[in-house]
Amino acid sequence: MIGSRYLPLLTTLAIFILAYALCIAQFPNMLSTRVLGNLLTDNAFLGIAAVGMTFVILSGGIDLSIGSVIAFCGVFLAVGMGEWGIPPVLAIVLLLVIVTAFGATMGAMIHYLAMPAFIVTLAGMFFARGMAFLLSTASVPINAPLYDTLQSLYFRMPGGGRLTFIGMVMLAVFIGGMILAHRTRFGRNVYAIGGNVQSAELMGVPVAATTIGIYALSSFLAGISGIVFSIYTSAGYSLAAVGVELDAIAAVVIGGTILTGGSGFVAGTFLGILVMGLIQTYIVFDGTLSSWWTKIVIGLLLFSFIVLQRGLVWFTERRANAAAAAHA
Amino acid sequence: MRILKTLVGAAALAGLMTTTALAADMTVGFSQIGSESGWRAAETTLTKQQAEERGIDLKFADAQQKQENQIKAIRSFIAQGVDAILLAPVVATGWDQVLEEAKEAEIPVVLLDRTIDAPDDLYLTAVTSDLVHEGNVAGQWLADKVGDEQCNVVELQGTTGSSPAIDRKKGFEQAIADHDNIKIVRSQTGDFTRTKGKEVMESFLKAENGGKDICALYAHNDDMAVGAIQAIKEAGLKPGEDILVVSIDAVPDIFQAMANGEANATVELTPNMAGPAFDALEKYKADGTEPPKWIQTESKLYTQADDPMKVYEEKKNLGY
Numbered sequence: 186m187i188g189s190r191y192l193p194l195l196t197t198l199a200i201f202i203l204a205y206a207l208c209i210a211q212f213p214n215m216l217s218t219r220v221l222g223n224l225l226t227d228n229a230f231l232g233i234a235a236v237g238m239t240f241v242i243l244s245g246g247i248d249l250s251i252g253s254v255i256a257f258c259g260v261f262l263a264v265g266m267g268e269w270g271i272p273p274v275l276a277i278v279l280l281l282v283i284v285t286a287f288g289a290t291m292g293a294m295i296h297y298l299a300m301p302a303f304i305v306t307l308a309g310m311f312f313a314r315g316m317a318f319l320l321s322t323a324s325v326p327i328n329a330p331l332y333d334t335l336q337s338l339y340f341r342m343p344g345g346g347r348l349t350f351i352g353m354v355m356l357a358v359f360i361g362g363m364i365l366a367h368r369t370r371f372g373r374n375v376y377a378i379g380g381n382v383q384s385a386e387l388m389g390v391p392v393a394a395t396t397i398g399i400y401a402l403s404s405f406l407a408g409i410s411g412i413v414f415s416i417y418t419s420a421g422y423s424l425a426a427v428g429v430e431l432d433a434i435a436a437v438v439i440g441g442t443i444l445t446g447g448s449g450f451v452a453g454t455f456l457g458i459l460v461m462g463l464i465q466t467y468i469v470f471d472g473t474l475s476s477w478w479t480k481i482v483i484g485l486l487l488f489s490f491i492v493l494q495r496g497l498v499w500f501t502e503r504r505a506n507a508a509a510a511a512h513a
Numbered sequence: 514m515r516i517l518k519t520l521v522g523a524a525a526l527a528g529l530m531t532t533t534a535l536a537a538d539m540t541v542g543f544s545q546i547g548s549e550s551g552w553r554a555a556e557t558t559l560t561k562q563q564a565e566e567r568g569i570d571l572k573f574a575d576a577q578q579k580q581e582n583q584i585k586a587i588r589s590f591i592a593q594g595v596d597a598i599l600l601a602p603v604v605a606t607g608w609d610q611v612l613e614e615a616k617e618a619e620i621p622v623v624l625l626d627r628t629i630d631a632p633d634d635l636y637l638t639a640v641t642s643d644l645v646h647e648g649n650v651a652g653q654w655l656a657d658k659v660g661d662e663q664c665n666v667v668e669l670q671g672t673t674g675s676s677p678a679i680d681r682k683k684g685f686e687q688a689i690a691d692h693d694n695i696k697i698v699r700s701q702t703g704d705f706t707r708t709k710g711k712e713v714m715e716s717f718l719k720a721e722n723g724g725k726d727i728c729a730l731y732a733h734n735d736d737m738a739v740g741a742i743q744a745i746k747e748a749g750l751k752p753g754e755d756i757l758v759v760s761i762d763a764v765p766d767i768f769q770a771m772a773n774g775e776a777n778a779t780v781e782l783t784p785n786m787a788g789p790a791f792d793a794l795e796k797y798k799a800d801g802t803e804p805p806k807w808i809q810t811e812s813k814l815y816t817q818a819d820d821p822m823k824v825y826e827e828k829k830n831l832g833y
Contacts, residue, residue, distance in 0.1 A: 212593070219592035227585045326606040326630060336610050345618070346592075418580055418607035425580070465582075469589035472542070472572025476582070 258411020
């Protein structure tokens with residue numbers, strides 16, 4: 186029998202396949218490499234940020250700062266390369282150091298001050314957005330040769346679709362995330378903390394280092410996401426990526442990770458991203474529906490997944506109780 | 514005779530079929546910014562109406578003020594294989610890549626009501642109004658209206674630093690430059706809002722001898738003019754007679770004011786950007802006629818003589 190651990194993941198997979206089949210039945214054009222390429226390219230920044238969010242949620246936390254961090258990255262790169270004249274590669278390295286330190290600081294505050302992650306990262310969200318506004322309030326274009334190179338880097342798939350550089354970055358981040366979550370000590374520690382902090386501590390899991398690592402990783406990936414976003418739009422804008430953190434959380438939950446932590450898969454988040462992208466694509470293909478339907482459908486999906494997760498927990502507990510009663 | 518009739522009928526039918534076939538062949542994707550203002554809602558309504566009249570299959574995508582949503586929508590339009598794309602860009606930068614993809618797929622893109630920072634071979638044409646010209650039309654109307662009489666004008670500016678505020682001021686000043694009898698005596702921002710328009714007008718009235726020294730009001734948009742009209746009435750003067758009122762935009766409420774004789778003239782910022790865009794696209798599709806890179810929409814002047822109530826009735830259901 187398949188463990189209930191896998192059930193949310195399989196449900197998402199089934200939903201994606203079914204939804205895609207329905208879309209193709211109505212719009213045969215949706216079965217094209219263009220649409221597949223677009224799903225990867227258009228959701229690259231969201232997907233990368235969602236990998237970081239997966240680790241945060243697996244540990245039972247939350248990170249509300251990533252949308253603001255993405256906007257900050259774009260403005261920092263645009264102003265850095267333009268106004269300050271920093272070479273592109275140096276600007277990118279500098280940026281990643283800054284945002285990783287930012288995430289580590291948030292992680293340290295959460296652990297050592299025993300503050301809820303919600304509050305600390307909410308403060309981080311305002312701070313990062315504020316810093317972006319401080320650098321520039323206008324939409325600043327990025328004109329670096331490096332960006333032109335990266336933008337024109339793509340594989341042409343048969344049928345005219347493009348597997349772009351940023352799409353490939355997202356795939357690489359997902360593969361890296363899977364290895365990190367399921368094949369390393371850090372990954373095991375994240376699951377342990379998410380399951381139960383006290384028992385993790387008793388088992389000798391370095392809770393402080395892991396918590397700091399989780400938020401540093403989330404901000405680092407938000408930084409990568411911000412770079413990808415700036416390549417995507419070739420501009421930095423302090424009002425960009427508002428609410429991306431909420432989309433990322435939605436993708437993680439639709440992907441079958443349980444919000445209370447301890448259970449879920451990075452691969453599920455990838456499916457969550459694809460499902461959300463598919464809904465948006467369908468609405469544009471239809472062309473008469475209000476775009477707010479995207480939010481409505483994602484909302485309904487979220488509800489049903491939360492109910493499913495609750496039901497699973499309830500079901501396993503009952504089975505465990507029944508087994509205990511049988512023993513007695 | 515009968516043969517002739519049948520022939521004519523057949524020809525007419527064939528003609529009808531080719532025109533409908535031509536129009537029905539066209540699928541156009543429209544990426545709209547959002548519905549943040551009444552004017553934009555009216556633009557969306559009119560675009561849908563225009564498409565329906567021409568038998569164009571319009572795919573509408575509302576971006577909820579986000580550029581990433583607009584880029585996604587354009588990519589989906591390309592994947593879908595639409596015949597043309599209309600884009601009302603939310604910001605000026607960051608369009609090069611996606612427009613190159615559209616160009617590669619040989620899908621013409623027409624920009625609506627705003628322009629972008631990109632090489633102009635990436636789009637077919639841009640349909641926008643000329644803000645300076647709008648101010649010019651307003652100033653010209655005032656100059657014609659007052660003739661040689663001395664006229665002190667107060668000006669309600671738009672949001673400081675915004676391009677409509679800068680350009681509409683410039684256009685108006687150009688129009689009255691040759692008329693020494695017309696002078697702007699006071700000019701302040703009313704932030705494009707009704708309440709600020711009223712407040713600032715109150716201070717103008719106080720400063721100018723209770724309004725007796727003011728001959729005309731020029732407001733950068735109708736909303737501020739509507740607020741100012743209220744202030745003029747409260748000061749015991751007759752707007753439209755004691756103080757002439759001219760403004761820009763042509764929203765429904767100003768037509769009501771004109772019908773009541775409280776406003777004198779407005780210059781239309783037409784929400785029908787799609788009409789000229791579809792005209793250009795139809796010609797381009799028919800025989801490859803390249804339109805000019807910039808199609809300027811008409812800045813039509815409406816006065817009390819233009820049956821304002823009728824225009825109000827036409828406009829009130831557009832979603833302003």
